[in-house]
Amino acid sequence: MERIIGKYGPPQSDLLIFCLAGMHGNEPAGVRALEEVFAHLYQYRPPVKGRFIGLRGNIPALATHKRFLHEDFNRIWTEGNIRIAREGHAHSPEMKELKAVFEEMDAFMGHPYSQRIFLDLHTTSGDNGTFIVAVDYPHSRNLLDKFPVPLILGLEEKLEGTAITYFRRQGFISFALEGGLHQDPQSTPVLAWGIWTVLLESGFLSPVYMPDLSETRLHLRHKFANLPQLLSLDYLHRVRPGDSFVMRPGFKNFDKIHEGQHLADDRHGPVLAPSAGFLLMPLYQKEGDDGFFLVSPPPH
Ligand SMILES: [Zn+2]
Numbered sequence: 001m002e003r004i005i006g007k008y009g010p011p012q013s014d015l016l017i018f019c020l021a022g023m024h025g026n027e028p029a030g031v032r033a034l035e036e037v038f039a040h041l042y043q044y045r046p047p048v049k050g051r052f053i054g055l056r057g058n059i060p061a062l063a064t065h066k067r068f069l070h071e072d073f074n075r076i077w078t079e080g081n082i083r084i085a086r087e088g089h090a091h092s093p094e095m096k097e098l099k100a101v102f103e104e105m106d107a108f109m110g111h112p113y114s115q116r117i118f119l120d121l122h123t124t125s126g127d128n129g130t131f132i133v134a135v136d137y138p139h140s141r142n143l144l145d146k147f148p149v150p151l152i153l154g155l156e157e158k159l160e161g162t163a164i165t166y167f168r169r170q171g172f173i174s175f176a177l178e179g180g181l182h183q184d185p186q187s188t189p190v191l192a193w194g195i196w197t198v199l200l201e202s203g204f205l206s207p208v209y210m211p212d213l214s215e216t217r218l219h220l221r222h223k224f225a226n227l228p229q230l231l232s233l234d235y236l237h238r239v240r241p242g243d244s245f246v247m248r249p250g251f252k253n254f255d256k257i258h259e260g261q262h263l264a265d266d267r268h269g270p271v272l273a274p275s276a277g278f279l280l281m282p283l284y285q286k287e288g289d290d291g292f293f294l295v296s297p298p299p300h
Contacts, residue, residue, distance in 0.1 A: 001063060003104050005031060005054035006038030009204070015050030016113040017204060018172075019195060020101075020163060021121040023074045025061025026285070029179055030121025033191035037199075046209035051113075052199065055104060058097050067287040069093040074120075075159065075289075077166035117143070118167035119198055120176040123187045125285040129253040130190055130220065133176040135168045137230075143173055145229075146201045147194070148221045150254070152280065152295055154233040159290075182285075189216055227254055227278070232298040234277050237291035243267055245291050251282040257294060264291055 005021065021030030034054040041052075056062060058073040070092040077098070084090070085099040123129065131150045134140055144151055156165050167174040177194040180187035193216040199205040239245040243266045251263065257273045263282070264271040273294060280293035 001056060001059045003055055003059065003100060005034045005056060006041070007051075007053050008038065008041045009048045009051040011051055011108065011111065013049065013051040013111075014114045015202060015204060016108070016111070016116045017050060017052045017119070017198060017202060018105075018117070018167075019052075019054040019119045019121060020057050021054065021191075022059075022062045023057035023120060023163065024067045024072075024122065025058050025063070025069075026065055026067045026182055027121075027123045028062060028065075029123050029182070029184075029187040030191050031056060031062065032188045033121060033179070033195060036188070036192050037195045040211060044209065046205060048199075048204050050202065050204040051108065051111075052204060053108060055101060057101070058094065059100075060093050060097070067285065072287075072289070073097055074163055075161040077163045078161045081161065082166075115202070116167075116170075116172045117198060117202055118164065118172040118174040119195065120163050120174075121191050121194070122176055122178045123180055123182045123184075123191075124178050124253060124281055125182060125288075126247075126282040127181050127184075127252040128223075129178050129281065130180050130223070131178050131253070131280075133164065133178070135164050135174050139168075140173045140175060143198070143201055144175060147177075147197060148217065148229075149224055150227050151230050152233065153230060153298060155236075155293065158233060158236045190220070193217065193220075228297040230298055231278060231280075231295040233293060233295055235274055235294040237264075237271065237293070239266075239283065239289050239291045245271070245283065247282045247284055247292065251279055251292075253280055253282070255279045 071094050073094045090096040134151050135156045164174045179191035193213050245266045247264045259276045261273040277294040277296040282292045
């Protein structure tokens with residue numbers, strides 16, 4: 001597997017759009033979506049205003065269809081780890097991937113772009129998981145408000161070492177798009193729609209060169225018509241090793257939850273919702289440290 005999925009547009013551009021897919025090896029839909037978008041660009045060769053680059057994240061994990069081999073690749077993007085990886089002291093397969101991604105990025109990051117956008121593509125183990133994880137919403141809202149899917153705020157402050165936080169600190173407009181269920185064939189077109197939306201709304205591509213995405217857009221508008229567009233994190237249930245955490249069956253993303261609702265079980269007994277809200281990312285896979293999240297509309 002190659003690190004680079006695709007590159008398009010002149011290197012000496014003002015705008016950089018950088019996409020990562022497959023940070024989690026059990027989430028190949030983002031890789032397929034980028035492959036589709038680049039195939040379309042290579043076939044029709046539209047004129048563009050900017051440089052667009054797509055990379056694979058965790059290649060050994062993608063090759064074995066595992067979320068990760070040793071540690072979650074999307075929790076190690078800290079200054080300290082990046083320095084260690086760059087110095088060649090990678091202590092895990094994921095730290096080696098971090099080094100490899102930075103070596104690839106060094107080839108194009110040096111150029112003085114006036115605008116930079118980072119998009120991280122994911123899918124979820126629970127159903128109905130189409131949403132955006134935003135960082136620094138005031139800075140990114142001009143772009144993110146164009147997406148008719150829920151925007152989740154405040155999640156990044158609770159999660160250490162994610163790529164979107166790293167790129168935000170580097171001055172990027174930075175966000176993650178969750179496309180839906182890992183194994184749902186619809187997750188790939190949803191993620192591809194997200195990429196095209198960024199290419200269009202950033203001014204990279206003129207609308208006349210866009211494929212027709214009205215069906216996906218309409219589908220998402222209907223699906224989320226009754227949900228608030230902005231939701232902020234109230235609670236994150238962390239899973240520790242040995243907790244034997246098991247989510248109760250049947251929960252989906254954005255299920256309405258009441259305070260005290262029995263959501264899961266672990267070695268201490270029933271896990272109850274500490275507050276009312278909407279459920280996010282119920283954990284239905286073996287790997288992962290986050291059992292579930294609760295979100296609600298932010299206070300005005
Ligand atoms: Zn993921």
